Amino acid sequence: MLKRRSFLAGGAALGLSACGLPARDMAPPLSPRIPPQAPVMPPLPAHYGAITDEPFPIPALPENVVPPHLWRQEVDNPFPHDPPGTIIVDPDAGFLHLVGQNGRAMRYGAGTGADAFAWSGDARLQFCRSWPRWRAPDQMIARQPELAPYSVANGGMAPGPGNPLGARALYLFQNGEDTLYRIHGACEPEYLGQAVSSGCVRLLDHDVIDLHERVQHGTTIRVLPSLAPARFAGLY
Structure with a gap:
């Protein structure tokens, strides 16, 4: 005959095992969380290296900051009805296009005006200034x-x-009057393609120098209206 103490001890053990999950139903141990890795960008083109023949040195762009779609590059012209030489800024895409010949255009990444300071319309490139x-x-x-x-x-x-x-500024006029808006350099690489200025169009110094060498005074500059929601407003 089982003693009462032995029976109770055995019953308690049975109760504990009955409340536990069978081994096959136990959840697997959690694997350690691996943080997502930032995408690796290809090396920057050589034209974004240091510029040392200007009145003030321009450092090379840092790697892995400016995404490739914002690099200066020749593309198919998305504005075929505009004559060569026209500058068209798309603030929502973060692009400035300089219409070229034979269905081609030069495309530059651009920082544009935040919502509170957005400007759009047609203007004339009245003149340019270096530094x-x-x-x-x-x-x-x-x-x-x-x-x-x-x-x-x-x-x-x-x-x-x-x-x-920055290194260059292009001055926008309407009906012979200064709009006070500019296309200019000094865009911080991390803000390229974003709307963080007080209405001006900002390019990398490397790119505004290239644009300055290609444009002609008197050309038309068109800034398309933004359809994006309100955005951050910066200083310039």
């Missing part, structure tokens, strides 16, 4: 008083590293 002075408009100083030392009255900011216009 221009930057003069903060009064409207910008009203928003950012710390920029007052760079106002028109104070002579603006001298050219060189840190100047928001």
